[in-house]
Amino acid sequence: MTERQPLRVVPLIDQRTAPLPTPGAAFLSGTRIAASGLLHDSLNRPLRDLRISVTDRCNFRCNYCMPKEIFGKDYPYLPHAALLSFEEITRVAKVFIAHGVQKIRLTGGEPLLRKNIERLIEQLSALRTLEGRPLDLTLTTNGSLLARKARDLKAAGLQRVTVSLDGLDDAVFRSMNDVDFPVADVLAGIDAAQDAGLGPIKINMVVKRGTNEHEILPMARRFKGSGMVLRFIEYMDVGATNGWRMNEVLPSSQVIQLIDAELPLLPLGASSPGETAARWGYANAAGQHDVAAGEIGVISSVTQAFCGSCNRARLSTEGQLYLCLFASRGYDLRSLIRGQASDTDLISAIGHIWQGRTDRYSELRRALPGDTATGAKRVEMSYIGG
Ligand code: SAM
Ligand code: SF4
Ligand code: SF4
Numbered sequence: 001m002t003e004r005q006p007l008r009v010v011p012l013i014d015q016r017t018a019p020l021p022t023p024g025a026a027f028l029s030g031t032r033i034a035a036s037g038l039l040h041d042s043l044n045r046p047l048r049d050l051r052i053s054v055t056d057r058c059n060f061r062c063n064y065c066m067p068k069e070i071f072g073k074d075y076p077y078l079p080h081a082a083l084l085s086f087e088e089i090t091r092v093a094k095v096f097i098a099h100g101v102q103k104i105r106l107t108g109g110e111p112l113l114r115k116n117i118e119r120l121i122e123q124l125s126a127l128r129t130l131e132g133r134p135l136d137l138t139l140t141t142n143g144s145l146l147a148r149k150a151r152d153l154k155a156a157g158l159q160r161v162t163v164s165l166d167g168l169d170d171a172v173f174r175s176m177n178d179v180d181f182p183v184a185d186v187l188a189g190i191d192a193a194q195d196a197g198l199g200p201i202k203i204n205m206v207v208k209r210g211t212n213e214h215e216i217l218p219m220a221r222r223f224k225g226s227g228m229v230l231r232f233i234e235y236m237d238v239g240a241t242n243g244w245r246m247n248e249v250l251p252s253s254q255v256i257q258l259i260d261a262e263l264p265l266l267p268l269g270a271s272s273p274g275e276t277a278a279r280w281g282y283a284n285a286a287g288q289h290d291v292a293a294g295e296i297g298v299i300s301s302v303t304q305a306f307c308g309s310c311n312r313a314r315l316s317t318e319g320q321l322y323l324c325l326f327a328s329r330g331y332d333l334r335s336l337i338r339g340q341a342s343d344t345d346l347i348s349a350i351g352h353i354w355q356g357r358t359d360r361y362s363e364l365r366r367a368l369p370g371d372t373a374t375g376a377k378r379v380e381m382s383y384i385g386g
Contacts (some may be wrong), residue, residue: 003029003131032344035098039132041323041357044248048103048274052089052094054117055109056317056383060142061178062166063242064206066382068178070241070363086120088337092315093124095346099354101313102129105162109382111146118156125157138162140204144181148190149197156228162202167215176212190228201228202297208235209250212278220259224282224293231277231297237365238325238381239308251296256280259296268295274311276301305362313354314384321350324359328378 023197033039039047056078063066084092093104111117124136136159141161153161165186166176173183193201205212205219216232223230237244242278259265259280268279277297281289289295300306305366314322319334330355336346 032353033348034344034346035095035351037098037100037352039099039351041354043308043358043360045274045357046311047096047099047313047354048101049105049313050101050103051105051107051312051314051384052093053108053315053317053382053384054089054106054111054114054120055083058110058142058382059111059144059179060110060115062142062176062206063178064208064235064244065238065242066380067241067243071382078318082318084315084317084337086116086123088334089120090123090127090316091337091343092319092333092346093127095343095350097129097135098347099128099350100130101135104134104136106137106139106204109367110142110144111139112141112149117154118149121153121156121158121173134159140164141189142177143186143189147185147192150189150192150198153196156194158198160200160202161198162204163190163193164204164206165190165219166205167212168218169215170209172212172215176208194228199227203228203230204233205230206233206235207250207255209248211248213250216255216258217262220263220296223296224263227294229295229297231299232300234302236301236325237289238378240378241380246302249302251303252278252300253303255298264382265296274309276306278304279280302365302379305360305365307360307363310360316379316384320384321353322379322384323353323357324361325379325381325384326361327359330379330384 041047046386051090056329058066060066061071067280106117107122107364108114114120124135127135129135137157138160139153139158140162141164143165145164146161163186165173165183167173168183170183173186174180190201190203193199196364203223205215207216221232232252234252235249237242256265260272264283265280266283266287268289271279279295279297281295282293284290284293314325315333316322316330320330320339321333333346336349341349
């Protein structure tokens with residue numbers, strides 16, 4: 001048994017201006033945790049998936065994520081020096097891999113806005129898991145720059161992309177991204193990603209009741225049989241700025257019902273432990289899965305929490321480690337990285353942090369008062385990534 005050390009955490013009042021105290025001696029002295037690939041948190045969940053936000057900036061203003069009223073012209077984004085460099089990110093990634101991480105997802109903000117992102121991808125794609133396999137290396141993007149960048153991303157070693165797309169109707173799409181960005185350009189980006197071999201591509205659609213639920217069926221029809229996996233995400237109460245209301249959440253069960261009435265579905269098993277999406281396959285006339293028609297996924301973070309299998313850690317743009325999408329505090333790894341900490345120190349610190357993890361916000365959400373985003377000021381999704 002390892003002895004637990006007291007950990008310093010960073011309360012996030014404003015993620016960009018709050019002082020970032022160094023975790024300091026508590027991490028670096030006392031019982032050391034070595035990397036075994038077998039790290040588990042206090043609820044026995046392993047560490048397998050690392051999501052890295054490479055920028056807090058975005059060229060869209062999706063109202064569920066970066067509403068214009070808050071993220072306006074004067075919004076104080078992080079200065080470049082505050083961001084982890086590509087070398088720092090790669091160093092942290094290696095430490096996480098030593099603890100058993102198999103999958104890395106680059107996100108943001110809009111990750112393709114980070115200058116020379118291909119160089120980071122080259123560095124990460126050279127890493128190997130503990131079993132000696134390449135990482136499952138992927139990226140989530142709004143697709144706006146994909147037509148231009150897909151080939152270079154593939155050449156740099158990116159395996160797959162997930163593209164966010166909230167509807168096919170141009171007016172609906174322009175209004176949801178709130179910067180009047182045309183849907184045709186994202187569809188061209190998806191085509192370019194497919195041509196470049198960045199598949200199997202996943203398409204993420206956030207469903208907001210009263211805003212884009214009428215786009216569910218057109219999206220299902222469009223991507224059925226395309227080789228891409230369309231996933232419907234319940235609108236979540238992430239962050240503190242999107243004015244979330246429960247009555248704007250369309251439960252995934254209703255999404256399934258709606259599609260099944262026109263395009264019959266059948267449930268499929270999970271393809272990997274910790275998978276966030278419940279999978280449904282298109283059925284053929286005999287009621288069996290029509291593999292050529294493909295499948296869809298539903299991510300029911302609000303109505304059916306999946307915290308029990310959550311094996312994801314999140315690294316913010318400035319090197320704060322978050323243990324939950326809904327966390328209001330992070331652990332300042334950047335000060336360790338930029339200080340005197342050795343890789344062994346970092347391994348031990350992350351080991352202590354993960355072992356102490358108790359987060360299961362979505363499971364506890366129902367017990368919270370009211371139907372609005374409540375409690376401590378939570379970190380914004382554009383800062384830690386989805
Ligand atoms: N900009 C990139 C994009 O949009 O794909 C990557 C970052 S974005 C924060 C990652 C994912 O989070 C996107 O698929 C987005 O739709 C999703 N997302 C953002 N805010 C959300 C919310 N309030 N509820 C559910 N999903 C959300
Ligand atoms: Fe930007 Fe992605 Fe957030 Fe939309 S969801 S505002 S594209 S970071
Ligand atoms: Fe994981 Fe937190 Fe989401 Fe639960 S609420 S699945 S612990 S990120």
